[in-house]
């Protein structure tokens with residue numbers, strides 16, 4: 599059981615939880631994730647660690663209410679307990695001094711991007727961060743990103759904050775302006791797919807962090823399998839980060855939609 603130390607609401611459906619998990623806080627690195635379960639029979643939900651405070655013994659997770667399990671988690675409050683939090687899991691982000699790096703974060707994908715931006719900056723990179731969301735209230739962790747980036751570009755679909763346009767437009771503007779050595783993209787699968795199509799055109803190596811359906815998180819069940827460069831990979835043990843130019847996003851999108859109708863029925867039971 600892991601206690602919720604604080605809960606912060608970013609927008610109607612996006613919440614930040616600070617959770618007591620001293621051992622995970624101590625050993626986590628950028629890119630690592632945890633698997634969270636709410637209730638004994640709850641679904642196992644992978645969430646990337648946004649921050650960790652070793653002194654307080656806490657980790658920070660950002661959750662968007664999208665389905666049954668995330669809704670159950672978002673209904674918990676400060677002082678409540680999460681049934682279990684397992685981790686840190688996965689491979690840490692490969693960080694080095696690449697030169698100039700563009701980090702594109704969409705929606706809640708900005709949360710797992712934060713430790714990567716911080717680590718890239720600490721390694722001496724020039725870091726340009728592009729934050730994107732449908733509207734102003736879906737742009738999260740802006741100040742934290744400004745503190746760790748050389749420049750922050752904000753793009754909203756409806757133009758309610760920053761500039762009106764898609765994340766790819768913000769990324770391309772930087773590529774046309776200066777030499778970019780590396781790109782990281784984290785967000786909805788469709789957003790990562792289009793960032794990768796763009797950076798492939800300019801031959802800029804791009805890493806993506808994938809958030810597939812997971813069950814055991816240890817490479818045994820196969821639920822998180824994807825195809826990368828024609829080979830089967832497991833997101834939980836081989837990832838969650840991969841060379842975005844090699845990922846078969848269309849197959850991944852199809853697999854992620856496989857349980858949509860069951861999820862919909864269960865959501866109607868929870869909130870009729």
Ligand code: FES
Pocket residue numbers: 811812813814815816817818819820821822823832833834835
């Ligand atoms: Fe089971 Fe990755 S979650 S193999």
